[in-house]
Amino acid sequence: MAAAPTHVDGTVRRAMWRLLPLLGLCYLLNYVDRVNVGFAATTMNPDLGLSATAYGLGAGLFFIGYFFFEVPSNIILHRVGARIWIARIMITWGIVASATAFVTGPIGFYIVRFVLGFAEAGFFPGIILFLTYWFPRATRAKVVALFFLAVPLSSVFGAPISTLLIQNGNGALGFDHGWRFMFFVEGIPTVLLGIALLFLLPDRPTKARWLGRADAEALEAVIAAEDERQVPHTVGIRQALTDGRVLAMSVVYFGIVFGLYVLAFFLPTVIEGFGKQFGTKLSLVQTGLVTAIPYAVASVVMVLWSRHSDATGERRWHVAIPAFVGAAAIAVALLFNSPYLVMAAVTITACGVFAAIPVIWQIPPKFLTGVGAAAGIALINSFGNLSGFAGPYLAGWLKDLTGAFQAGMLAVAAFMVLSGVVVLALGKAVREADPTRIS
Template sequence: MAAADATTDRAVETAVRTAMWRLLPFLGLCYLLNYVDRVNVGFAALTMNAELGLSATAYGLGAGLFFIGYFFFEVPSNVILHRVGARIWIARIMISWGVIASATAFVHGEIGFYVVRFLLGIAEAGFLPGIILYLTFWFPRARRAKVVALFFLAVPLSSVLGAPISTLLIQNGDGALGFDAGWRFMFFVEGIPVVLVGALVLLLLPDRPTSARWLTETQQHALEQRIAEEDSVQVPQETGLRAGLRDRRVIALAVIYFGAAFGLYVLAFFLPQVVSGLQQRFGVRFSLLDIGLITAAPYVVASVVMVLNARHSDRTGERRLHIAVPAFLGAVSVAIALFLDSPYLVMAAMTLCAVGVFAVTPVIWQLPSQFLTGAGAAAGIALINSFGNLSGFVGPYLTGWLQELTGSFRAGMFVVAAFMLLAAVTVLLMRPEHDRYTVQSTSARDGVPRCRRIR
């Protein structure tokens, strides 16, 4: 019996390592492209707003309309993915959003900007919660926060790489391929790789371990059996669709994710403009490329802290403090950032805000699986993400309106701080399922995480 268990443990460990190398780089590339096409409008705004005659309020509304389309189609999209499989549905999502992202290059006027942003949200709906659900099919619970953190590295990397690339395309794209503005060229070019990678999804992404040709049959069944055992311990009965949507803990997690995502999207859409504003305030001068590079710096630090926080959360099995502490740190730092009297201190505070935003995100996504499985998990995760991502509408619109009203981003940063503080308080008030039952990583000789029920 012990020999059989050891053989199964080795098969699971090998399968997990192989899946990490096979899946995470490719999924990370998909999410990097996703995030670049979602937030490159923040860099386009540096020249696009004046050319299209967009006020700060109109820009914030257009940037945020993406999330209205996203909201209405999120839950249906993830339920469809659960039924038809990740390979087909993620490919559909990517190809359609890539086409619409490139079509942004042909926008003329305020209404066209609104329409294309709304359609982009519809096309992308279900992508992130679909990936979060997909990863639960492949990785044991004691690995998931780290795995999700490694996947989420695509977000800061999209800023580290996407910021200078986007600004270079804008800076040098005037006249390229017949476009009369660099921002148009940027939108067109950055949508093309998404369509190509979306087609590759059909070839490279297996739906589940049992359909992965790069795992042996023993590894396939051992991995699926281990995950099924963990699910049966944590959630003895499969959660139905309606139960997943009605659970109060899902609503609480939506509030928490709203607060974290609020900071994420305000940074994404307005940090380039905040950096640009440092020129007038402190008498410094930046090129478009300089702004892109400075904007990328906070994300480099945030990516490192995000992985470390997730690893520590996996190791200890603790989730709530690993969300609350970074969220509180982010709230305080963004509240004081624009009152500091040095551009270096301002950027240090904005970096701490980015650390807080990114550190909480992978850990948040470990909480739904503590009480949801099956169709209920698909619907619940999508609902959390859809409500949370409404902050992508509220955040840019409210920040743009406050900036226009007051002539400063300070009021908008106070709102970011308030919502991040709300996230920290809400998670501390929760009594999630893992307070009663948890999955711990035991010190087996081969280091394989094992499932254990704790009262």
């Protein structure tokens, strides 16, 4: 794949430095507010009377609310602009995230998780769409990887912070449990940053005050020319939503994200179980620090793998290989008789998940553009993120059924293998129909 045209390289670099730290911070807060329930679970579940199945159901209900509003949200963003709509999303989800502090039982937990998903719907696909307005195709996997660094970093930094707030929050601000204090505090920065976006986030290059007019217009012209070459015909909403390639990519994303959310919601509990299984003694904060290890390693692997995908222009195998390797690792992870070997296998799986995700998002723009891209990307993300419901619920149910996490980890492996197989089959089918479409 050819590199971005040299006459816009400087503009692209400037946009990366201006936008990615801001967007990455938004996503870091987003992911903390989404998965901090995993750190709360060890003390919240007994307080609220939640079984593993009930907790998995509540954790996953987030994605049901998310699913129903995802496509409309992204279409609205395409029409009104990212500045207003991403700010709206962040303000509302921050308020709901803080409100989790006040739940008193299973029903309240279910309701607040569903509403949190509804409030947040459209954030991630909105940012993916937004990045296509700013960056040429030859840089996008790296750009998405740098943005997606917020996810592993949210565990590297969020895990110790969340566990510290839980451990020291009992009685703070009048809350009777540390997990309530943690939820309340961690939602506030999201609201504040959402307000700041109204002043800091330009919708397109020509709206950015920090870019010269000529540079901004040149960058938009390069991106428009790429879109015209890649997808020369207009793609509408209905066409995008019924495109078989969009549905296939939904399956691919579902399988990878299945692994992501099972790790996010249950890894702290698995590590806590090392005490019974291996005799290790870890405090709540130490559990948070150990949980961060796979994410720290995966963040490095993800950026390097995405850079390689951009450099070669190859996408299918850059999704399939991490999926297969990650599946093999998680399938055997809990069979080891050493906590170090278990964590090594889990780390390999995390690397597979995170390496695949940024590259996955480089495939839909090869056959979608405009409002069709807004709808198609949102549909892929919404169906894919249903695994955020299915994964925790299935893993929790299997844990209650078998008394161990092994069955749930085998389910992760199966779905990751499915992702790898489908993305390879999709590439072959599209290449036979039109060899210019998917590498």
